[in-house]
Amino acid sequence: MLNFPQFSSKPQPIPPQPGQESVWDYPRPAIWQPTDQLIQVICNGVTLAETHQGKRVLETSHPPTYYIPPEDVQPEYLEATAHQTRCEWKGRCRYFNVTVGDRSLPQVAWQYIDPTPPFADLLNHFAFYAGPMDACYVGGERVTPQDGQFYGGWITASVVGPFKGGPGTMGW
Incomplete structure (x- = not known):
């Protein structure tokens, strides 16, 4: 007998308030767009990355993933x-891997080394999982990491979900 994972049905999007975006209005397939908001990544007290020239990837049901120029x-x-x-x-x-002082974090950053043509501008830009870091910020606001062990989205007060990544969301 085969056992197939159970998926929850598509959730009801949370209506965005003024100044917010719903991740359910983001496109599929994904797109990227520039952002001039200050993006910061801090690990073990060291600022690993800081830019006003980031890019964010938007995809239906996902909070944005931020990419930082090398x-x-x-x-x-x-x-x-x-x-x-x-x-x-x-x-x-x-x-x-990220190693700062005596703290080593395996596979917590990534970069596209062979992007598809629509994402060519992400070449060699870095993205970081927010969860293992001391803190990550967008525009001075500390982010909440997207649930799950695979996706790298950063949740701020400017985006509403529900968000893919947690238990029962694989089929969204």
Whole structure:
């Protein structure tokens, strides 16, 4: 007998208030757009990345994932791993370990090394999982990490869900 995972039905989107976006209004397939908001990543007391020239990827049911230009990332704290994945829309990416002082975090950053044509501007930009870091910020607001172990979205007060990533959301 085969056992198939149970999926919850598509949730009811939360209506956005003024100044908010619903992730259910984001497109599928995903798109990217520039942002001039200050993006910061802090690990073990060190600012790993800081930029006003980030890019955010928007996809239905996901909070934005933020990408930081390589020149705005402290490379001495990152070590490339052999792990790679492929996104059907964004292309092939590789992962990085982050080590700051005595703290080592495996595969908590990634960059697209062979992006698809619509995502060519993400080439070599870095994204970080917010959960393992001390803090990540967008426009001075501390973000909440997207649930789950796979997606790298950052939740702020400007986006409403519900968000994909937690238990029962795989089929959304």
